[in-house]
Amino acid sequence: MDLDVFVAAHRAEWDRLDALLRRRGRRLSGEETDELVTLYQRTATHLSLVQSSAPDPALVGRLTTLVARARSAVTGARTAGWRDVAHFFASAFPAAVYRSRRWWVPTALLSTALAAVIGWWIAAHPEVQATIAAPDDLRSLTRPGGGYETYYSSHPAGSFAAQVWTNNAQAAAICLVFGAFLGIPVLWVLFQNVVNLGVGIGLMGSVGRIDTFLGLILPHGLLELTAVFVAAGTGLRLGWTVIDPGPRTRRAALAEEGRAAIGMAIGLALVLLVSGVIEAFVTPSPLPTWARIGIGVLVEGLFLVYVFVLGRRQARSGETGDVERLDRGDQLPTAA
Template sequence: MATSIPPAPSAPGQLPRPSLSQTVDVETPELVVLSYTLAGVGSRATAALIDYAICIATFVAVIIAVLQLQVKFGVAASRDSSGAWVMALLGVIQFAILWLYYVLFEALADGQTPGKRIMKLRVVKDGGLSVTFEASAIRNIVRAIDLQPIFLYAVGLVTIMSNARGKRLGDMAAGTIVVKEDLVSQPVTPRRSSRADARADTSKPVPLSARLTDAEFQLLDRFVQRRMEFDAERRTQLAAGLAHRFSAKLTQDPAQLPIAQLVRLHDTELAARAQGAAARNDTGAAREKHRIVATNAPRWASFANTLKSAQGGGLSTLGEDGVRRFVQDYREMTADLARLRTATRGQESSDLFYLNRLVAGAHSLLYRRRTFTLRRLITFLFADVPAEVRASGLPIAIAATLLFGPMAIAARAVITHPSVAATLLPQGMLARAAKGVEDAKRGKGYIEDPEVYRPMMASQIATNNVQVTFVAFAGGMTAGLLTCWALVMNGVSIGAALGLYISKGIGSLIFSFIAPHGVLELTAIVLAGAAGLLLASGMLVPGNRTRRAALVQRGGRAFRLLAGAVFLLLFAGVIEGFVSPNATLSLQTKLAVSATSAVVLAIYLFYRPRAALPATARLAP
């Protein structure tokens, strides 16, 4: 009867490469290939659940605070504006929990949310470098598509499992991967049993080759390590089978049982490998692999301890001299990794896996992204964003057509046939228009909310509009279908509302409300739509690039358009909350605000100082 030896647990001091784990290779600036272990669906899901729990707990705390403040300020809101300001602030906090939790943690904590930190996961760029704010924002805004349907994350799970690099749609757009970051805490110094130590004779030269191949030694090693787990009969059967297989390598001593001969052979082979002897049948560079490990294992262990300390507190904890030594050691480690990879000839090895994890950890630490500064933010908003707007004329023109075309058609349809409004608009808008006829006669404005509520209004309007632009951007990952739908439906809604008020003879009522903020808000909608279309073009029309490279490159460009849209919406929200509903301001005054915003917007987008020309040049596709 054939016998087999069950897989053994890892030997002390060794870490076997996970056989079921997916890995991805990246090349460092030192031209050394690193293998990262991709995070599995289970660990990512667990990290997500932890983050969800944190978000929900924070959200509940905010809701409780809102309810308490409503009790305190609600009745006296007309006399005390502090309550409205607090409510507005809480609205912004809720928005931040929903959209900014992941972005800020990943961008500021080097790719780790609290959930990912607990699960020892990290988001990195495809090249192994630290994730940037831009990449973090892109992957987490596209989460709006990944979590469909209704927070069940079915889209994300399907794409992760069907992608060789475990990417969801957000990772594809951002050019990121999620990797495991377990650092081996024990060095891989080859094991030597006490029996082998006792028999070692340092006066004898190290043998050039061991008597067993690596595969044979692994088989023997598994048996010796687990022999006591078998009952006596099973142990005897396995020992007899192995003794027959290794008969030519065993010391033929009739006084010894087969199991004793196998243990002695194991100790001899273990001692030889610990001193760097090559395995039998190894040729060329492969003969060096055990010697590389035996010679350098102490230095690797020391580097592992330094790396663990630096990962906990940053490179600054090492001091100037320590950082200099760390960089020097890192370069030596990359050379060791290249030599060991050549010696193992691409085969899986616990030593190679261990050394790869050390170098990968140091690589991520050394090439961590620069600190985000106020100066960089200003450069981004006032140089990069306008430059991208000027460079993206085609998607902007298409987005404008999809917005203003349906807007004009819907407005004309409702003006010509007012009954069409009931099909295109919700009942609430129809009722507001009917009431608007009477309000216009009394000299009232489009909205008659008390002035004290305007901070809260501005907060709600701004956060809602920003979320709409996020959806339009993320819709680019549906090949642009969701983006086009969002633009068309927004155009129809706005056009139908305008047509309804005009058909009732109160067009000035809605124009006086829209005019102050309309220029900024409509421009922002167009930019967000253009961002989604630009993202979709990376999937549909990659040009000379691969589809993956085009998607990442245009995703970065699209993010700049989206950032411009959000920037404009912040100002539009303030104007819509404080100026647009103010009935004491005349239509001429509001038109003047509109004209001023248009002039400022034109200067912002199209004024090209000489210093901005390099920014434009680097955006060329």
């Protein structure tokens, strides 16, 4: 596309749209309002053509501003409110998690199986344990009242919950935000979590205290690990979108999946906050082991019902987890 010819052909339309927008303080006639809508649609198409064929920064900037102003005039300004919050948690977030299930469910199963294998390998091979820490340090970790047990009560519950939530939310955000880098950062976060879990299983299993370890990890770990696996699966899906965007353009596909991933980060932050509270207040509590594990199983079950019942219903109704249509950029339709 010859950019100079394109600008010369359409400059008058852009100037006319700008003039109509400047006159919005006064009431436009019916004909002028129709003209504004028509010019807005044409200019949005022009912007898409320039972005795809000859992305001149100055022209793209001017048209983007013009389209945004016209869009506000045509659709009316809208501010986020409690309705948006309710829509997000009742529809967008569970639907987005459900739509990603084919990525995060296998991720969860494979990661758990790998952690179990690592745990068995460590428990069955004393020479491997010796590479992890000195014998005295290992005994200090695994003995009754040792490091694994006192870890959850080593700090005041409130500050511990905040610390745990911050660390886990950061790991989830890395998976979601940096998944576009072909999923490589996601695999690193997964590897760290799997190894840490496997080491705990192996060391406590080597001294016959695997039941104690599970009693400590399951109350909060079920929901916490599920959230991490959801983030990892979504990040891997985003990475795959870079490779295979499907019928969409790569740019449009990344924009759609990226917006959904950012929304997932917000939702998972709340999920991880719940698991952090359980880890700080329930895991180290004097409640019987069965009661602590029962709380963890109950919360995990509620989350899965939230995703696979409510999320499936919303996904089947067309919800994708993306922002509402009025908040998306205008795009030129493309053939599949």
